[in-house]
Amino acid sequence: MVQRPQPELPHALDVDGYLATLAGSTDNPVARARTLPGAVYSDPAHHERELDAVFRRDWVAIGLDHDVAEPERFLTGFAGTAPVLVTRDESNQLRAFLNVCRHRGAPVAEGCGAARALRCPYHSWVFRLDGSLARATGVGAPDDFDPDAYGLFEIPVTTFARSVFVNLQPDPPAFDPGPLAAVVAPYQLDTLEFGRRDRYEVAFNWKVLVENYSENYHTPSIHTQLPFAGYEYPTLCDGRLVVAWDRPLTPRDESEQALHDHTPLDPGWADVARRQAPESFNNGAYITCFPNMMISMFAGFAATFRLQPTSANTTIVERDYLWHPEIDAERRERDYAATCEVVQQDLDICVALQRTYDAGLSAHGVLSTEHEASIAHIHHLLARSLATTRR
Numbered sequence: 001m002v003q004r005p006q007p008e009l010p011h012a013l014d015v016d017g018y019l020a021t022l023a024g025s026t027d028n029p030v031a032r033a034r035t036l037p038g039a040v041y042s043d044p045a046h047h048e049r050e051l052d053a054v055f056r057r058d059w060v061a062i063g064l065d066h067d068v069a070e071p072e073r074f075l076t077g078f079a080g081t082a083p084v085l086v087t088r089d090e091s092n093q094l095r096a097f098l099n100v101c102r103h104r105g106a107p108v109a110e111g112c113g114a115a116r117a118l119r120c121p122y123h124s125w126v127f128r129l130d131g132s133l134a135r136a137t138g139v140g141a142p143d144d145f146d147p148d149a150y151g152l153f154e155i156p157v158t159t160f161a162r163s164v165f166v167n168l169q170p171d172p173p174a175f176d177p178g179p180l181a182a183v184v185a186p187y188q189l190d191t192l193e194f195g196r197r198d199r200y201e202v203a204f205n206w207k208v209l210v211e212n213y214s215e216n217y218h219t220p221s222i223h224t225q226l227p228f229a230g231y232e233y234p235t236l237c238d239g240r241l242v243v244a245w246d247r248p249l250t251p252r253d254e255s256e257q258a259l260h261d262h263t264p265l266d267p268g269w270a271d272v273a274r275r276q277a278p279e280s281f282n283n284g285a286y287i288t289c290f291p292n293m294m295i296s297m298f299a300g301f302a303a304t305f306r307l308q309p310t311s312a313n314t315t316i317v318e319r320d321y322l323w324h325p326e327i328d329a330e331r332r333e334r335d336y337a338a339t340c341e342v343v344q345q346d347l348d349i350c351v352a353l354q355r356t357y358d359a360g361l362s363a364h365g366v367l368s369t370e371h372e373a374s375i376a377h378i379h380h381l382l383a384r385s386l387a388t389t390r391r
């Protein structure tokens with residue numbers, strides 16, 4: 001049997017060198033891009049660098065705005081490994097804090113819900129929703145103890161496309177979704193009501209699903225139930241967003257005509273959600289918001305992904321479903337079933353990829369210049385984040 005020579009690409013041998021070169025490039029052409037070495041998805045030391053460079057420094061999706069839509073509500077989550085609490089206080093102000101009690105550090109809240117104040121479960125110190133310490137139960141008389149100086153540590157918070165984002169840095173640059181954020185407006189996400197939440201504990205690195213979500217190259221192979229023959233899937237990348245959409249080749253109505261004729265940067269894009277597609281999970285627009293939020297938007301229906309890395313090769317995936325109040329139960333059930341089928345297919349292939357990376361193997365591959373510029377873009381964002389913390 002003829003032994004084919006195994007190419008040893010430089011980046012496969014030198015992860016840091018490849019990422020540094022990528023970070024320094026300004027044009028980032030997909031034709032020159034290579035797939036990242038498996039260690040980027042499996043090495044605990046590299047993962048720790050990502051937690052520091054991305055999840056402790058960038059804006060991170062932490063929850064859904066539905067959970068803090070009214071005063072005296074709160075939600076909790078993790079920005080990377082850091083426990084975070086988001087509240088809407090009595091004065092309707094959205095706030096975020098480290099979910100770290102100022103006594104000995106227990107989380108002061110779990111899950112999400114309604115509360116006028118939060119009582120730490122450990123020794124019952126009580127915090128108001130504006131973060132101030134209301135009662136240091138049983139603390140006695142520590143020297144120089146000023147309760148006003150022992151409020152929760154506040155951190156920046158904002159919202160975009162129904163998700164709540166926080167930043168662990170005290171004074172970060174403002175969250176900027178960039179010009180592609182114009183993709184959102186026609187879907188009127190604020191009119192959608194919360195439907196359900198699914199939680200998956202999965203065995204793959206967080207980036208495996210980000211990359212999967214950001215390309216439609218796999219759609220005809222993996223999602224064979226979808227009507228891919230009648231569509232193509234344009235993709236645009238700018239800043240922290242990747243936007244893809246279903247572009248009908250033979251438009252049937254005004255919505256499909258807008259999807260066919262326009263991009264999110266054109267005024268004509270306003271018509272893309274004018275009609276609900278007869279089929280579920282069709283005529284959608286899909287946003288990847290680096291690093292950890294994705295949202296699929298359809299007329300009257302949207303579903304988000306929110307990723308929480310729990311180790312180099314494990315991730316918690318939360319999926320929130322939102323519908324317009326006028327969408328009936330039967331259609332919701334169809335939307336949910338169709339979406340779950342797609343999600344499970346994606347999760348399965350992601351788990352399979354992770355086995356490669358966990359075995360210490362790399363593809364040493366190239367990216368499709370037709371379909372995977374989005375992945376090159378995401379690798380560029382990652383490399384630039386890592387470069388900011390390079391020692």
Ligand code: FES
Nearest residue numbers: 101103104120123
């Ligand atoms: S850790 Fe919160 S009251 Fe002790």
Ligand SMILES: [Fe+2]
Nearest residue numbers: 212222223346
């Ligand atoms: Fe997919």
